[in-house]
Amino acid sequence: MKLAPIEKSTTAHKAADQIIKLILQGVWKPGDQLPSEREMVEQLSVGRSTVREALQILSTLNVVQIVPGQGSFIKNVGADDLFRPDLISLLINDAAVLDLIEAREMIEPQTIRYTCLRISNDQIAAIERLLDGHEEALKAGRDVAEPAMRFHIMLAEASGNPVSLAFIRSILELLQAHRWRDNPEEFKQRELREHRELLSLVRMRDGDAAAAYLVRHIVDSAMIDASDRKGQNARRTTLDTTDTPS
Structure with missing residues (x-):
């Protein structure tokens, strides 16, 4: 199969x-x-420098290995290599956060249905230990963003689908990278309670109930964050107005 010519932009x-x-x-x-570079130049209708830049992008993404004097070769690519949050986060701004939340709502509830079918007792026990550690960290006043995110990743891992896991991990890490600020205490307490309730539904192997509960959890969390953003922006506007000389 040949590559199709593309526009210059x-x-x-x-x-x-x-x-x-x-x-x-x-x-x-x-x-x-x-x-070869010459063949790619002809097939893509671009310059040699563009081809070299594209190959460098693929090398950075760990998709292609460039061997001097021999050419470029496809590496053993896994799902994690094609969805690298540390790279694509540079392309995400605040306007895209809602799109990320929407994508999460599309993927994660469906994934948890498979989790309910496939999760093992050992995996359930491991998630319970994570939640216990989460609770201890919360009581001690430590940051709980990592165990909160890890909970969702462990549920996705238990689905047995590495592609869904890669998407969910990427979305969560991107959302975490663009988190507005530290969540209020009442949100953290509620989050932990909801995580325990969600695990209870998973333990019962009730895929429909778990998926529905997870949708509400995602939407409610997004609404709380949006409200917090709005409040912070309003306070910032008030401060800016107060500081402006009359």
């Missing part, structure tokens, strides 16, 4: 995107050698 990123799509489609497999 953001050509390197579009070229890299084409290659990733072909890998996901199984056209190119681990160990396969990519076309």
